[in-house]
Amino acid sequence: xxxxxxxxxxxxxxxxxxxxxxxxxxxxxxxxxxxxxxxxxxxxxxxxxxxxxxxxxxxxxxxxxxxxxxxxxxxxxxxxxxxxxxxxxxxxxxxxxxxxxxxxxxxxxxxxxxxxxxxxxxxxxxxxxxxxxxxxxxxxxxxxxxxxxxxxxxxxxxxxxxxx
Amino acid sequence: xxxxxxxxxxxxxxxxxxxxxxxxxxxxxxxxxxxxxxxxxxxxxxxxxxxxxxxxxxxxxxxxxxxxxxxxxxxxxxxxxxxxxxxxxxxxxxxxxxxxxxxxxxxxxxxxxxxxxxxxxxxxxxxxxxxxxxxxxxxxxxxxxxxxxxxxxxxxxxxxxxxxxxxxxxxxxxxxxxxxxxxxxxxxxxxxxxxxxxxxxxxxxxxxxxxxxxxxxxxxxxxxxxxxxxxxxxxxxxxxxxxxxxxxxxxxxxxxxxxxxxxxxxxxxxxxxxxxxxxxxxxxxxxxxxxxxxxxxxxxxxxxxxxxxxxxxxxxxxxxxxxxxxxxxxxxxxxxxxxxxxxxxxxxxxxxxxxxxxxxxxxxxxxxxxxxxxxxxxxxxxxxxxxxxxxxxxxxxxxxxxxxxxxxxxxxxxxxxxxxxxxxxxxxxxxxxxxxxxxxxxxxxxxxxxxxxxxxxxxxxxxxxxxxxxxxxxxxxxxxxxxxxxxxxxxxxxxxxxxxxxxxxxxxxxxxxxxxxxxxxxxx
Numbered sequence: 034x035x036x037x038x039x040x041x042x043x044x045x046x047x048x049x050x051x052x053x054x055x056x057x058x059x060x061x062x063x064x065x066x067x068x069x070x071x072x073x074x075x076x077x078x079x080x081x082x083x084x085x086x087x088x089x090x091x092x093x094x095x096x097x098x099x100x101x102x103x104x105x106x107x108x109x110x111x112x113x114x115x116x117x118x119x120x121x122x123x124x125x126x127x128x129x130x131x132x133x134x135x136x137x138x139x140x141x142x143x144x145x146x147x148x149x150x151x152x153x154x155x156x157x158x159x160x161x162x163x164x165x166x167x168x169x170x171x172x173x174x175x176x177x178x179x180x181x182x183x184x185x186x187x188x189x190x191x192x193x194x195x196x197x
Numbered sequence: 198x199x200x201x202x203x204x205x206x207x208x209x210x211x212x213x214x215x216x217x218x219x220x221x222x223x224x225x226x227x228x229x230x231x232x233x234x235x236x237x238x239x240x241x242x243x244x245x246x247x248x249x250x251x252x253x254x255x256x257x258x259x260x261x262x263x264x265x266x267x268x269x270x271x272x273x274x275x276x277x278x279x280x281x282x283x284x285x286x287x288x289x290x291x292x293x294x295x296x297x298x299x300x301x302x303x304x305x306x307x308x309x310x311x312x313x314x315x316x317x318x319x320x321x322x323x324x325x326x327x328x329x330x331x332x333x334x335x336x337x338x339x340x341x342x343x344x345x346x347x348x349x350x351x352x353x354x355x356x357x358x359x360x361x362x363x364x365x366x367x368x369x370x371x372x373x374x375x376x377x378x379x380x381x382x383x384x385x386x387x388x389x390x391x392x393x394x395x396x397x398x399x400x401x402x403x404x405x406x407x408x409x410x411x412x413x414x415x416x417x418x419x420x421x422x423x424x425x426x427x428x429x430x431x432x433x434x435x436x437x438x439x440x441x442x443x444x445x446x447x448x449x450x451x452x453x454x455x456x457x458x459x460x461x462x463x464x465x466x467x468x469x470x471x472x473x474x475x476x477x478x479x480x481x482x483x484x485x486x487x488x489x490x491x492x493x494x495x496x497x498x499x500x501x502x503x504x505x506x507x508x509x510x511x512x513x514x515x516x517x518x519x520x521x522x523x524x525x526x527x528x529x530x531x532x533x534x535x536x537x538x539x540x541x542x543x544x545x546x547x548x549x550x551x552x553x554x555x556x557x558x559x560x561x562x563x564x565x566x567x568x569x570x571x572x573x574x575x576x577x578x579x580x581x582x583x584x585x586x587x588x589x590x591x592x593x594x595x596x597x598x599x600x601x602x603x604x605x606x607x608x609x610x611x612x613x614x615x616x617x618x619x620x621x622x623x624x625x626x627x628x629x630x631x632x633x634x635x636x637x638x639x640x641x642x643x644x645x646x647x648x649x650x651x652x653x654x655x656x657x658x659x660x661x662x663x664x665x666x667x668x669x670x671x672x673x674x675x676x677x678x679x680x681x682x683x684x685x686x687x688x689x690x691x692x693x694x695x696x697x698x699x700x701x702x703x704x705x706x707x708x709x710x711x712x713x714x715x716x717x718x719x720x721x
Contacts, residue, residue, distance in 0.1 A: 043502035054486035059477040060534035065622035066268040067647040101672040125672035191671045
C-alpha cells in the first residue's frame with residue numbers, strides 16, 4: 034500500500050471512530066472483588082413472603098422466618114435425586130423466632146413442565162441433613178395466573194424442586 | 198573566537214555526539230526514565246488509595262504482607278514480588294507496594310523503547326512510542342497505585358519482545374515459555390497470548406520459508422516452550438503453601454484440588470464473561486473508541502493506524518494485531534465495571550504502531566530536510582509532555598487520602614472487642630490493610646458480609662478469631678446471624694458513603710442509610 038493511501042485510510046478510520054465514540058464504559062450494577070452478599074427474605078410466620086422466584090408461606094406460632102436462596106444446589110448438596118434440579122436455586126426456610134407447623138414453597142409452573150407427572154418427573158424435596166439426602170414432600174399444582182407448583186412440609190428446611 | 202561562538206560550537210558538538218555516538222541510546226533511555234519518573238513520582242499514592250479504581254490494593258498489599266492469598270486468581274507472582282518491595286525501608290507499607298507499579302510500568306516503557314529502537318534504528322521514534330504508552334491516561338493511572346496491571350504490562354511487553362526475537366536456541370525457547378508461565382501467574386488474561394507460544398519464525402537466513410528440518414525447527418521449539426510454560430506455572434504452588442499457614446487473607450483456602458481450581462480459575466468472576474446485553478455490548482464498542490481517543494489523541498490514533506498498515510514483518514504485525522484485538526475484545530465482553538483496564542496490553546501494541554508509523558512518515562521528510570524532521574519530532578514530544586500536564590489531575594493519586602482516613606478513623610473509634618462488618622471492596626480491603634497488615638486494633642474482628650457465603654471464609658475467620666462464634670447453616674450465614682451469635686461483642690457496620698467516612702455504632706445502622714441496610718439483610 035502506498036504511503037498516501039495508508040495515511041488516507043488511517044484518517045478515515047479515525048474519523049469513523051470519532052463519530053461512534055462515547056466517553057462512557059457500560060457497566061451493569063454494583064460489582065467488586067468481594068461479591069455482593071446473597072439476598073435474604075425475612076418475614077413473619079403466617080404471612081406470604083415474596084422471594085422473587087416464587088413465594089413462601091408458613092403457619093405456626095407468632096414469630097419470624099428468614100428465607101435464603103442457595104444458588105447452584107448441586108454444588109452444595111450433590112446430584113439431584115432423580116435427574117436434575119429444575120430450579121437453579123434451593124430455598125432455605127429458617128425459623129428465627131417461634132415455631133412452624135406448615136411450610137409451603139411455591140414457584141410458577143414452567144410451561145415445559147406442564148406435561149410432567151408428579152413424582153420422579155417433577156417433585157419438591159426437603160434436605161435431610163442427618164441422612165444427607167433429599168426427602169420428597171407433598172407436591173401439588175395450584176391453579177391461577179400463572180399456575181404454581183407447590184411443596185408442603187410440616188417443618189422448615191431447605192426445599193428443592195427436582196425432576197427429569 | 199567570541200564566547201557566543203564557542204558556546205554554539207560546544208552545543209553543536211553535543212548534538213553531533215548524541216546523534217552519532219553510542220551514547221544516543223542510553224541518553225534517550227535516561228530521558229524516558231526521567232520523564233516517566235517525574236510524572237509517576239508527582240502522582241504516586243503515598244499510602245493506601247482508592248484512586249484510579251484501586252480498591253483492590255488493600256487486598257493485594259495485605260495478602261503480600263501477611264503471607265496470604267489474594268482474591269482470585271490468587272496472583273502468586275505479584276504477591277512474591279510485592280513482598281520484596283515491601284522490604285524497602287521507605288514510607289508506609291502501601292507506599293512501598295505502590296512504587297512497584299511505577300517501576301514496572303517504567304520497565305515496560307523501556308522495553309518498548311529498546312525493542313523499537315532495535316527494530317527501527319531510531320531512538321526518537323522509539324522514545325515517542327514509549328512515552329505514548331507510559332503517559333497514556335490508563336497506563337499512568339495504574340502506575341501510581343497498587344494493582345496488578347503494571348506487572349501485567351511489563352510481562353506482556355516482555356512476551357511480545359522475546360517471542361519476536363529472531364533467535365533460535367533451545368534455552369531461549371525455554372526462557373520464552375517460563376516467562377509466559379510466570380505471566381499467567383500474574384494475570385489470567387495472559388492466556389490470550391497463547392497463540393504466540395506456537396509462533397515460530399520459519400524464515401531462515403537463506404529466505405527459505407519451508408524448513409527442511411521440521412523436528413528441529415518447529416517441534417522442538419514448541420516443545421521447549423511448553424516445558425518452559427509448565428515451569429513458569431509452578432509459581433502457583435506458592436498459593437497452597439501460603440494458605441496452609443492460615444493467613445487472615447486466604448481467598449479460597451486453596452489447599453485442596455477443588456479449592457485450588459476454584460481460586461486460580463477465578464470461578465466467582467466467570468459469570469461476568471459474555472453476560473452483557475446486545476445494547477451494552479454496542480455501548481462497550483463505542484466506549485472503546487472513546488477510550489482510544491482519550492489514550493492516544495487524534496494525532497496518536499492516525500499515527501498508530503498508519504503504522505499498523507506499514508510494511509512491517511508479518512510476525513510482528515500479526516502478533517501486535519492479535520494482542521490488540523484479543524485484549525480489547527476481552528475487555529468489551531467481560532461485564533465487569535472496570536474491565537477497561539484489560540485494554541492496557543492492547544495499548545502496548547498501539548504504542549508500537551505509533552512508533553512505526555512515525556518512523557515511516559519521518560522517512561519521507563528526512564530524505565528532504567533533516568531539520569524539519571527534528572523539529573517535527575521535538576514538537577511531537579513537546580505535545581506529549583504538554584498533554585501529560587493536562588492528564589495529571591485525572592490520574593493523580595498523591596492527594597487521595599480517603600482510604601487512609603476511613604481506616605484510621607474507623608479503627609480508632611470502634612469500641613473494644615467489636616465485630617466490624619464490611620460490605621464493599623473499599624471498606625473490606627481498607628480495614629484488612631490496617632487491621633491485618635499494620636496490625637492495628639487486634640481486639641477487633643473484621644467480617645466481610647459478602648464473603649460469608651463461602652465455606653473457606655468461615656474456616657479463615659475461625660482460625661483468625663478463635664473466640665468468634667459463627668453459626669453454620671445449610672445455606673449461608675448472614676452478618677446479622679454472626680452478630681446475634683456473639684451478643685457480648687459490640688457491633689459496627691463499616692460503610693463509606695462519599696465523603697462521609699464514619700458510620701460505626703454499637704447498634705445497627707441508621708434508617709437513613711437504606712441502601713446499605715438492604716444489602717445487609719438485617720432482620721427487623
